[in-house]
Structures are given as structure tokens and as C-alpha cells.
Amino acid sequence: MTTFQPKSVVILGALSGVARYIADGFAREGFAVALAGRDLEEMELLAADLRERHEVTCCCLKFDALDIDSHASFVQETTEALGALPGGVVACFGYMADQTEAQRDFALIRKTLDTNLTGAISILERFAAAFEERQSGFMAALSSVAGDRGRKANYFYGAAKAGLSAYLQGLRNRLHASGVKVTTIKPGFMDTPMTYGMDLPGALVAAPQSAAQAMTRAILKGKNVVYVPFFWRYIMWIIRSIPEWQFKKMSI
Amino acid sequence: MTLPTAQTPIAGWGRYNPVVCSCVRPERSNALAAFLETNGEPLVARGLGRSYGDASVNQEGLVVDFTRMNRIRAFDPETGVLECEGGVSLADILTVFVPRGFFLPVTPGTKYVTVAGAIANDVHGKNHHCDGSFAQFVDSIELWTPARGVLTCSPTENADIFWATAGGVGLTGVILTARLRLLSIDSAYVRVDYQRCANLDATLDAMAASDQYYRYSVAWVDCLAQNASLGRSVLMRGNHTLANTLPESKASTPYRLPRRPGLTIPVDFPGCVLNHYSVKAFNTLFYAKNRDARDVVVDYDKYFYPLDGIHQWNRMYGRKGFIQYQATFPLESREGLVKLLERLAGSGRASFLAVLKCFGAASPGLLSHPMPGYTLTLDIPNGLGLTAFVASLDRLLLEYGGRLYLAKDALARPEAIEAMYPNLKTFREIRAKLDPNRLLASNLSRRLRLDG
Structure with a gap:
């Protein structure tokens, strides 16, 4: 495993379904953790939990992916809270609107793109600049298998995540020279509030605890692109291989 | 505020009689508070679903899964x-x-x-x-x-x-x-004494004579043994171990457990796997294999949670599930315990080793189960005539002043529980003030008419 200095991480969107367990995974490895999100009160509960369980430093920061203007000062705020520029950043926030509602309401499409793509690029660019200058660090973001191929069931979300995946690819290419690792995480279905109650094939739905464990491991190993659970790599390979003339007639 | 709802078939750990329930699973305190404030449907809280019967099942209303409220x-x-x-x-x-x-x-x-x-x-x-x-x-x-x-x-x-x-x-x-x-x-280890007892009297006498020297005491009973061997058991009693008395290999890391692989039962066993003969063979072997031994150092996981090592062990009883029967007799009703064991052994209803323990003083909990006496716990697979058989056990239990445990119960009648728990009246009065509109309810509360 690569060693990162300092041993600290910022989790953006710390209250999203799987983020809590990613934060837990880093804390277990002895990382100081900065939780960032919109609801400070709720994050404090999580911070107390991480401190008691793992005896690590843990602090909370206000962060809103849609509030682009606030991103300029966020790296500085994180640095002050942790006492040094963090070792790495993991972007876990995301937003998925109901597809049919979004087709009727452009505001929802816009929020989907602004959160998953524009907001992510905005904040990650800030960290990228700081890490590039320091010549070390790790960056990871939760993209999605939905970005691997556009489907009628959720193509706004898919378009945003496809954009994010392409962005991360380019970023990885750029930061390679400075030794900064960039990990694209493509989760399949996870048992989180986003999917709770949906009619999904049970065997394909991963527990967020084990999914987060795989993600944390991939980030710490400095992997490039990781599907979680691993078998989604093969599922998506098959889905991508279907010719377009056939795919356009399908409902999957 | 509403939370997303999932329609899920659920049952107790015994997997007896699963029913489809509307479930919600809050993950944040503020969302939970808002939900509780505005919810108008009867609900029951559910944790990891280890109560055996229907205590955390609620067909008419909501089941609130609290496993993510775990900070x-x-x-x-x-x-x-x-x-x-x-x-x-x-x-x-x-x-x-x-x-x-x-x-x-x-x-x-x-x-x-x-x-x-x-x-x-x-x-x-x-x-x-x-x-x-x-x-x-x-x-x-x-x-x-x-x-x-x-x-x-x-x-x-x-x-x-x-x-x-x-x-x-x-x-x-x-x-x-x-x-x-x-x-x-001082360490993660328990020092255990194992002692075989040839029948029920020997077991209960040993407990009475020396339970006081052990913080932990339990007996595994072969409840298929009959006649002179009725109630034969292996007593397993122990105390926490001081780190400086551990064997050298463990003394330097007294809180570390040995690694062991977990087993999982991936599918339901066919109903016929656990039959009278296979279980009898297992129980006989278990009794025969155990030898009296003193001062055996066992880690807490192995001593307290032998079944947790096999994930989803409840699938061993097959698709139809099982019930767990836990009966507690007052100290003076040893005879009742003997009769219960006789009825179980004679019934041919396969059960793995049952667990027998001598309880101490009762807690002030109005519906708390333990009371001074002997408690016997065993699994009974679901099968033809189960309800009638269990009803006959319940009658025997009542006759001897004993009681059932709500966390295990799946089949009792309301009259029986009312007779077993004299504090139920007080409980109902307190409950009526806290929940006048009956927003807290479960299949168990309706079946046993705990509201009166």
C-alpha cells in the first residue's frame, strides 16, 4: 500500500449513503478525517462515532457542492481544520433525480449536472492545484456505472457521471507527473437510501459497508478505475458491447 | 416527513410465518425525528431481527429498521x-x-x-x-x-x-x-470448567452446589435422552481470566482473539436434514465427546457465541422455519421441568441441544422474563401439529407457575401470557398514558393482546 503524508483525508458529502463507511475505513487505518457536507449537526454525530471507535482526530466542515463560490476558500478551511493540507480527498456527494420528473422539469436536470459534474469538477480542481504543487496526494470520486452507457432509465444522471469519469481520466493523466493518484470509483447498486425500496435484484445490491471497504482499499492502493463490487466491470463490459442498433430497442 | 418505504417479507429469527411488511430505514437523526413527529401509522422498531417470533414484525403499519441508527x-x-x-x-x-x-x-x-x-x-x-x-x-x-x-x-x-x-x-x-x-x-479469555452430568437431578444439584463460584454458568442438555438419562448435560461454567494467568502465547496480547474463518449457510437446508435420527446422533456424540475438564482457556467469542460463527444458521431448519421455546419454572417446580423434558423427549420432535440455566433474582422490568428458577431453551422445527404440541407445553408450564419469554414466543395465547405476567396490568396502564392512540404495535402485541 502506498503511504500518504500527511495521514489525513477530506470526505466530501460525508452523509451520503456510502460515505460514512468510507470515512470509517480511513479512520480505521489511522487517518485524521475531515467530514464535509451541508448538515453540520448530523455530521457531528458521525464525527463523535469515528473518534470513539477509532481514536482519531475528526472534524466537520460546511460544504455544499452547488455553492461554487464557496469552493475557492474550502481548501484553505480544510487545511486550517486539519492543521495541514490533507493527504487526500474523496468526493462522495451525488444527486439522482427521478428520470421521468426530470424530463418534465429542466431544473432537476440542471441540479443533476450541477451537483454531479460542475460541483465535483469545481472542488476537485481546487484540491488538484494544491496537491500538484505539493507533488503528492490522492484524489478519488464516486462516479457510477450509469456513466458507462446512457440508458433511458437515468440518462441525465448517466450523462453527469460519464462527464465526471472523463474528467477524472484527464485529471489522472495531468497529475501523473506530480505523483498524485486519481481513483475513479464506479459503484453498482448499493443498499443505501438512494435505492431503498427499489425493486432491484438482491444479489446485485452490495452492502455499503463492504463496498466502502473495497473503495478505501482501492484508493489507498492508488488504483486508477475500480468497479465496486468487482463483478460490475464484467457486467458493464457486456452492456457496453451491445451494438447501438440493438441497444436502442432494449429496456435495461 | 416521509421516508422511502420497502415492501419486504420479514419474520423473526425462527423464520416462522414470514409476512410482507412496509419497512422504513432512517439513517439520520433529524430525518428520524421528523418522521416520528409526523407519522400516523402504528409502528414497531426492529433491530437485527434476532427475536425469534413476531416481536419485531408488524403487518398492519410500519416496521422501522434501526440498524443504521448506530453511532x-x-x-x-x-x-x-x-x-x-x-x-x-x-x-x-x-x-x-x-x-x-x-x-x-x-x-x-x-x-x-x-x-x-x-x-x-x-x-x-x-x-x-x-x-x-x-x-x-x-x-x-x-x-x-x-x-x-x-x-x-x-x-x-x-x-x-x-x-x-x-x-x-x-x-x-x-x-x-x-x-x-x-x-x-483483564483479557478476552474465559477460564471454563466442563462437567458432564448424567441426568437432570445431577445437573441441577451441581448448579445449586457451585454456580456461586462462577460468573457464567450454562448447561447444554440432550433433550432426546430418556429415562435414567433424562436431562443429561454438559455444564460449562467459567470466569473472566486475568492476563497474567494466560498461557505465554496469549499473555502479551490478552485482548486479541485468534482468527477463525466464518461459515455461512448459503441456502435453506431441505426440511429432512434435521430429523429425529440425525439430531439424536449429534446429541449423543456431543455428550460422548465432551470430557470433564478444568481451567480450559477459551476466548469470549467461542464461549459466548458458538453459533454466531455460522452465519444464517437459522437456515438449517429449512424453508418452514422453527420456533424457539424458552420456558422458565420457579425453583420449587423441578417436577415441571422433568415433565417438560419427558414430553419433549417422547415427542420425537428433533431439537438440537437445549440450554438449561438457573436464574437469579428478577429485575424490576414489568415484563422482564427472568425470575428465580430454571430456564430451558430449545428449538422446535416447524411441522405438523406444532401449534397443538406447543399449547400442551404451555399448559404444563402454567400449571407449574412458569412463564414464557416474549422475545422467543411465536405461538402463545393471550390468556396464558396474562397469567404468566402479573405485572401486565400495570404495564398496560403506563402504556396507555404514553401511547393513547396505539401508534406502537406489532404482530406480537396484537396476537397476545398486550394492550388489553
């Missing part, structure tokens, strides 16, 4: 007091605090239960004869109630509500957080 709030190493949300599991507590020298003050035979579930069923463990039950180690709880909002309850504040909640199977409110006194330990 630790604070821990004071000076006093050993842990404050946590109700959905924290005992397994979590062990993982975090055994390495720091603390153990659960009371633990049931599985660590996969939540703190709130342990309070709501006032669970007991192998140390009941000297320490009492789980709720007796709870300093206070935050309880959401339909009529009065969030209340702090403890043995000194809102004491009547506290003792109605301990063992109250979720019908007084929703346990949001709890403060629990952990037990300081």
Missing part, C-alpha cells in the same frame, strides 16, 4: 459508561471496546443484537444468577413516546416508564439512545 456517542474509560444510539450492535461494542479492556455486562447467546433490542427484551446471559439482566446495567435511555415526545428515563427519573420499557418489547416507545455500564476485563 457511538461517547465513552468514559474511567467509569466504563458507553453512550450510543439504540441501533449499535453488541458485536460493534465488543469489536471496539474489548481491545480497550471492556466487555458487555450481560450478553445473550448472540452478539448480533442491538442495544435497544437488548433493553426492549431485557435480555439475560450466562451470568444472570449473579448479575441480573441487561436493563440493570443501563444508566438511562432517551425514549421517544407518541404522547410525550422524547423522555429521559432511568431507574431514578421516569422510573416507572424505564421499567416498563425494559422487557416492554418496544410498546412504550422507541429507544433512541442508551447509556450502558460496561464491565472492565
Whole structure:
């Protein structure tokens, strides 16, 4: 495993379904953790939990992916809270609107793109600049298998995540020279509030605890692109291989 | 505020009679609070679903899954007091605090239960004869109630509500957080004495004579043995071990457990796997293989949670499921216990080893199960005539002044429970004030008419 200095991480969107367990995974490895999100009160509960369980430093920061203007000062705020520029950043926030509602309401499409793509690029660019200058660090973001191929069931979300995946690819290419690792995480279905109650094939739905464990491991190993659970790599390979003339007639 | 709903077939751990329920699973405190404030449907809180019957099943309303409300709030190493949300599991507590020298003050035979579930069923463990039950180690709880909002309850504040909640199977409110006194330990190991007893009298006499020397005491009974061997058992009694008395290989890391692979039962066994002959062979072998031994050093996981090593062991009983029957007889009713064992052995209903324990003093919990006496616990697979057979056991139990355990029960009649729990009247009065519109309900509460 690569060693990162300092041993600290910022989790953006710390209250999203799987983020809590990613934060837990880093804390277990002895990382100081900065939780960032919109609801400070709720994050404090999580911070107390991480401190008691793992005896690590843990602090909370206000962060809103849609509030682009606030991103300029966020790296500085994180640095002050942790006492040094963090070792790495993991972007876990995301937003998925109901597809049919979004087709009727452009505001929802816009929020989907602004959160998953524009907001992510905005904040990650800030960290990228700081890490590039320091010549070390790790960056990871939760993209999605939905970005691997556009489907009628959720193509706004898919378009945003496809954009994010392409962005991360380019970023990885750029930061390679400075030794900064960039990990694209493509989760399949996870048992989180986003999917709770949906009619999904049970065997394909991963527990967020084990999914987060795989993600944390991939980030710490400095992997490039990781599907979680691993078998989604093969599922998506098959889905991508279907010719377009056939795919356009399908409902999957 | 509404939370996403899932329609899921659920049952107790016995997988007896699953039904489709509307479930919600809050993950944030503010979302939970908003939900509780506006919800108008009868609900029951569910943790890890280890109660065997229908205590955490609710067909007419909602089941609220609390497994994600599981954050630790604070821990004071000076006093050993842990404050946590109700959905924290005992397994979590062990993982975090055994390495720091603390153990659960009371633990049931599985660590996969939540703190709130342990309070709501006032669970007991192998140390009941000297320490009492789980709720007796709870300093206070935050309880959401339909009529009065969030209340702090403890043995000194809102004491009547506290003792109605301990063992109250979720019908007084929703346990949001709890403060629990952990037990300081010097190592993760227990020093166990194994002793075979040829029949029931020998077992009970041994317990009476020397349980006082052990913090933990339990007997595994072969309840298929008959006649002179009726109630033959292996007594397993132990105490926590001091680190400096551990063998050298363990003394330097006294809180570390040996690694062992977990097993999983991936599919339902066919119903015929566990039959009278296979179980009888197992029980006979178990009794024959065990030898008397003293001072055996066993790690806590192996001693307290032998079945937790096999994930989803409840699938062994096949698709139809099983019930767990736990009956407690008062000390003076040894005869009742003998009759119960005779009836079980004669019935040919296969059951793995049953567990026998001698209880100590009762807790003040109004519906807490333990009372001074003998408690026998066994699994009975679902099969033809199960209801009638269990009803006959219930009658026998009533005749001898015994009682059933709500956390296990799936089949009892309301009249029986009313006769077994004289405090039920007081419980109903307290409950009526906290929940006048009956927003807390479960299949168990309706079946047993716990509301009156």
C-alpha cells in the first residue's frame, strides 16, 4: 500500500449513503478525517462515532457542492481544520433525480449536472492545484456505472457521471507527473437510501459497508478505475458491447 | 416527513410465518425525528431481527429498521459508561471496546443484537444468577413516546416508564439512545470448567452446589435422552481470566482473539436434514465427546457465541422455519421441568441441544422474563401439529407457575401470557398514558393482546 503524508483525508458529502463507511475505513487505518457536507449537526454525530471507535482526530466542515463560490476558500478551511493540507480527498456527494420528473422539469436536470459534474469538477480542481504543487496526494470520486452507457432509465444522471469519469481520466493523466493518484470509483447498486425500496435484484445490491471497504482499499492502493463490487466491470463490459442498433430497442 | 418505504417479507429469527411488511430505514437523526413527529401509522422498531417470533414484525403499519441508527456517542474509560444510539450492535461494542479492556455486562447467546433490542427484551446471559439482566446495567435511555415526545428515563427519573420499557418489547416507545455500564476485563479469555452430568437431578444439584463460584454458568442438555438419562448435560461454567494467568502465547496480547474463518449457510437446508435420527446422533456424540475438564482457556467469542460463527444458521431448519421455546419454572417446580423434558423427549420432535440455566433474582422490568428458577431453551422445527404440541407445553408450564419469554414466543395465547405476567396490568396502564392512540404495535402485541 502506498503511504500518504500527511495521514489525513477530506470526505466530501460525508452523509451520503456510502460515505460514512468510507470515512470509517480511513479512520480505521489511522487517518485524521475531515467530514464535509451541508448538515453540520448530523455530521457531528458521525464525527463523535469515528473518534470513539477509532481514536482519531475528526472534524466537520460546511460544504455544499452547488455553492461554487464557496469552493475557492474550502481548501484553505480544510487545511486550517486539519492543521495541514490533507493527504487526500474523496468526493462522495451525488444527486439522482427521478428520470421521468426530470424530463418534465429542466431544473432537476440542471441540479443533476450541477451537483454531479460542475460541483465535483469545481472542488476537485481546487484540491488538484494544491496537491500538484505539493507533488503528492490522492484524489478519488464516486462516479457510477450509469456513466458507462446512457440508458433511458437515468440518462441525465448517466450523462453527469460519464462527464465526471472523463474528467477524472484527464485529471489522472495531468497529475501523473506530480505523483498524485486519481481513483475513479464506479459503484453498482448499493443498499443505501438512494435505492431503498427499489425493486432491484438482491444479489446485485452490495452492502455499503463492504463496498466502502473495497473503495478505501482501492484508493489507498492508488488504483486508477475500480468497479465496486468487482463483478460490475464484467457486467458493464457486456452492456457496453451491445451494438447501438440493438441497444436502442432494449429496456435495461 | 416521509421516508422511502420497502415492501419486504420479514419474520423473526425462527423464520416462522414470514409476512410482507412496509419497512422504513432512517439513517439520520433529524430525518428520524421528523418522521416520528409526523407519522400516523402504528409502528414497531426492529433491530437485527434476532427475536425469534413476531416481536419485531408488524403487518398492519410500519416496521422501522434501526440498524443504521448506530453511532457511538461517547465513552468514559474511567467509569466504563458507553453512550450510543439504540441501533449499535453488541458485536460493534465488543469489536471496539474489548481491545480497550471492556466487555458487555450481560450478553445473550448472540452478539448480533442491538442495544435497544437488548433493553426492549431485557435480555439475560450466562451470568444472570449473579448479575441480573441487561436493563440493570443501563444508566438511562432517551425514549421517544407518541404522547410525550422524547423522555429521559432511568431507574431514578421516569422510573416507572424505564421499567416498563425494559422487557416492554418496544410498546412504550422507541429507544433512541442508551447509556450502558460496561464491565472492565483483564483479557478476552474465559477460564471454563466442563462437567458432564448424567441426568437432570445431577445437573441441577451441581448448579445449586457451585454456580456461586462462577460468573457464567450454562448447561447444554440432550433433550432426546430418556429415562435414567433424562436431562443429561454438559455444564460449562467459567470466569473472566486475568492476563497474567494466560498461557505465554496469549499473555502479551490478552485482548486479541485468534482468527477463525466464518461459515455461512448459503441456502435453506431441505426440511429432512434435521430429523429425529440425525439430531439424536449429534446429541449423543456431543455428550460422548465432551470430557470433564478444568481451567480450559477459551476466548469470549467461542464461549459466548458458538453459533454466531455460522452465519444464517437459522437456515438449517429449512424453508418452514422453527420456533424457539424458552420456558422458565420457579425453583420449587423441578417436577415441571422433568415433565417438560419427558414430553419433549417422547415427542420425537428433533431439537438440537437445549440450554438449561438457573436464574437469579428478577429485575424490576414489568415484563422482564427472568425470575428465580430454571430456564430451558430449545428449538422446535416447524411441522405438523406444532401449534397443538406447543399449547400442551404451555399448559404444563402454567400449571407449574412458569412463564414464557416474549422475545422467543411465536405461538402463545393471550390468556396464558396474562397469567404468566402479573405485572401486565400495570404495564398496560403506563402504556396507555404514553401511547393513547396505539401508534406502537406489532404482530406480537396484537396476537397476545398486550394492550388489553
